[in-house]
Amino acid sequence: MKSLAGYFFAAVVLSAIAFVLGSYQTDVYRKLLLWITLALSYNFLFGVSGQVAFSHFTFYGIGAYSIVILTTQLQWPLPLAIVAAVLICVVAALVVAIPATRLEGFYLALATLAFAQLFVVLLNEGGSVTGGTGGLANYRIPEIAGLRITGPWYTIVIVVLMLGTLAVLWRLERSHFGRACRAVRDNPEAAAAMGVDPRRTRIVAYVISSALAGLAGMVYAFVDNTVNPVIFGLENAFLLLFMVIIGGSGSHAGAVIGAVLLYLMPFVLSPLIGHHHALVFGLVMVLAVLFQPQGLIGLWHSLRDRRAASAGRSTP
Amino acid sequence: MSSIALLRVRGLSRRFGGLQAVADLNFDAWSGEVLGVIGPNGAGKSTTFNMIAGALTPSAGSIEFDGQRVDGLPTHAFAARGIMRTFQHNKPFPSMSVLENVMVGMHTRIACSLWQVVAATPAAKHAQAHAAKRAAELIEFVGLKEWIDADVATLSFGQGRLLEIARALAGEPRLMLFDEPAAGLSPSECLRLADVIRAIAARGIAVLLIEHDMRFLMSLAERVIVLNFGRSIAEGTPDQIRVDPAVVEAYLGDLGALSRA
Numbered sequence: 190m191k192s193l194a195g196y197f198f199a200a201v202v203l204s205a206i207a208f209v210l211g212s213y214q215t216d217v218y219r220k221l222l223l224w225i226t227l228a229l230s231y232n233f234l235f236g237v238s239g240q241v242a243f244s245h246f247t248f249y250g251i252g253a254y255s256i257v258i259l260t261t262q263l264q265w266p267l268p269l270a271i272v273a274a275v276l277i278c279v280v281a282a283l284v285v286a287i288p289a290t291r292l293e294g295f296y297l298a299l300a301t302l303a304f305a306q307l308f309v310v311l312l313n314e315g316g317s318v319t320g321g322t323g324g325l326a327n328y329r330i331p332e333i334a335g336l337r338i339t340g341p342w343y344t345i346v347i348v349v350l351m352l353g354t355l356a357v358l359w360r361l362e363r364s365h366f367g368r369a370c371r372a373v374r375d376n377p378e379a380a381a382a383m384g385v386d387p388r389r390t391r392i393v394a395y396v397i398s399s400a401l402a403g404l405a406g407m408v409y410a411f412v413d414n415t416v417n418p419v420i421f422g423l424e425n426a427f428l429l430l431f432m433v434i435i436g437g438s439g440s441h442a443g444a445v446i447g448a449v450l451l452y453l454m455p456f457v458l459s460p461l462i463g464h465h466h467a468l469v470f471g472l473v474m475v476l477a478v479l480f481q482p483q484g485l486i487g488l489w490h491s492l493r494d495r496r497a498a499s500a501g502r503s504t505p
Numbered sequence: 506m507s508s509i510a511l512l513r514v515r516g517l518s519r520r521f522g523g524l525q526a527v528a529d530l531n532f533d534a535w536s537g538e539v540l541g542v543i544g545p546n547g548a549g550k551s552t553t554f555n556m557i558a559g560a561l562t563p564s565a566g567s568i569e570f571d572g573q574r575v576d577g578l579p580t581h582a583f584a585a586r587g588i589m590r591t592f593q594h595n596k597p598f599p600s601m602s603v604l605e606n607v608m609v610g611m612h613t614r615i616a617c618s619l620w621q622v623v624a625a626t627p628a629a630k631h632a633q634a635h636a637a638k639r640a641a642e643l644i645e646f647v648g649l650k651e652w653i654d655a656d657v658a659t660l661s662f663g664q665g666r667l668l669e670i671a672r673a674l675a676g677e678p679r680l681m682l683f684d685e686p687a688a689g690l691s692p693s694e695c696l697r698l699a700d701v702i703r704a705i706a707a708r709g710i711a712v713l714l715i716e717h718d719m720r721f722l723m724s725l726a727e728r729v730i731v732l733n734f735g736r737s738i739a740e741g742t743p744d745q746i747r748v749d750p751a752v753v754e755a756y757l758g759d760l761g762a763l764s765r766a
Contacts, residue, residue, distance in 0.1 A: 360623055364619075365611070365636065369612055371601060372601075372612075376596050378560070378580075379596040381560075381584075382583075383676065384583075384585050386581045397619075
């Protein structure tokens, strides 16, 4: 979105919804917003920058665990803990990206897959620091200046996070940096000839999107008030990839559509066909990749172009 | 013309395993001149081109640009110093419009940090607007004005070549490298291309042209270097080159091409 008014309007509407929902609906709504946030930043990494990385959900986990450990075990004040957790994500992203971006496509996928697995192992073996397989629970969001943000007010925090992520990525995508990312994705050799450093561009895109995932993880930590290794496993990392592909990789709107559709699909299908919804999910995925690799947003664009073309013919 | 050449190539050599593709090449290029490099197939033209463009590291020798060594620098550093190139096989960025393609060429000329971009500061907005305006001017200069918002897939091959040129000019080059620009173009497109290249040199940009098409090159270049088996066998004006015995011998299998040129 371009205009400030647009963001303000969206913030008001999405925040207003928070006040009319029951507790179960609130939980679904909050997680939907978080999935959209993650899909937006993953779209920048996978769709815009063209990096097939499976570490995005891991950074979500690093953000979540970091904020909990820093505020509960170390008793750091929340603002300081947020800054520190962002730094942890940035450093971790650099540690992964600097060697991994030397590798092309397939190998980056393998390296980030290994990193994602390593993270889950570390969580399971982390003893009292990570709480092992049971994770960490029984904590609450710390107070800031005597105030504890809860209920619909915390949902507003998530709305702001989502819109803030969208604003940052929207601006980056339309800047010289966004063009450099797409240039490197399209043709690294030509990009380098235009003065774009392909490796540096990949690293910066990886760090920015991973840090945004970490930030979303910090917010998530106080949604369920429990974090455990299962949440941050590979299953969700793949779901995120599918969301971006189904929606249409490279497009913000596509990421939002994909996240909404795939997150809500089980809620709609489960009452109808129970656990078979996973089967439908798999089928939809295969069909989408085979017949509509541009995603739903691509379908929308081609329909619009076709309508514009036929309108042009009828009025010569 | 300044007293020191913009580009100074000394002892440039490149070996691929047992093959000496380029050996001990020496030449200068000056601002505002069109320098042509020709030679039969396998003479080392492309290897020479790629070394000067920064896509290939020389095995020996030096490339000095504006008094500074540039050989061994990464490819993207060449553009930052003012050496821009076109590709023989057009390499547009397919996901972008013509305008955006040209704006990528401006990458090294946009001085605006990512913090400014994220905060959408006036400086960032100005940089973006200025880049779009400059790109539009260059697109008009090469004659693609009507295609400015077009998908690059809809361009013809010749238009794609013009896009390559606009994109390279966007980097504000002081040395422009053309890799067989006439290859695959129709005669009328060649005429248009020659006009564009002359206009670029007239702006004071040094033009280095590697070309297979002798007729095209001879009509355009002020000075020509002839390569054969990786070595320079002649250097001079097109008129001198046409009658040079070494050149005639090198092109013996293609004497017709030489006399027609």
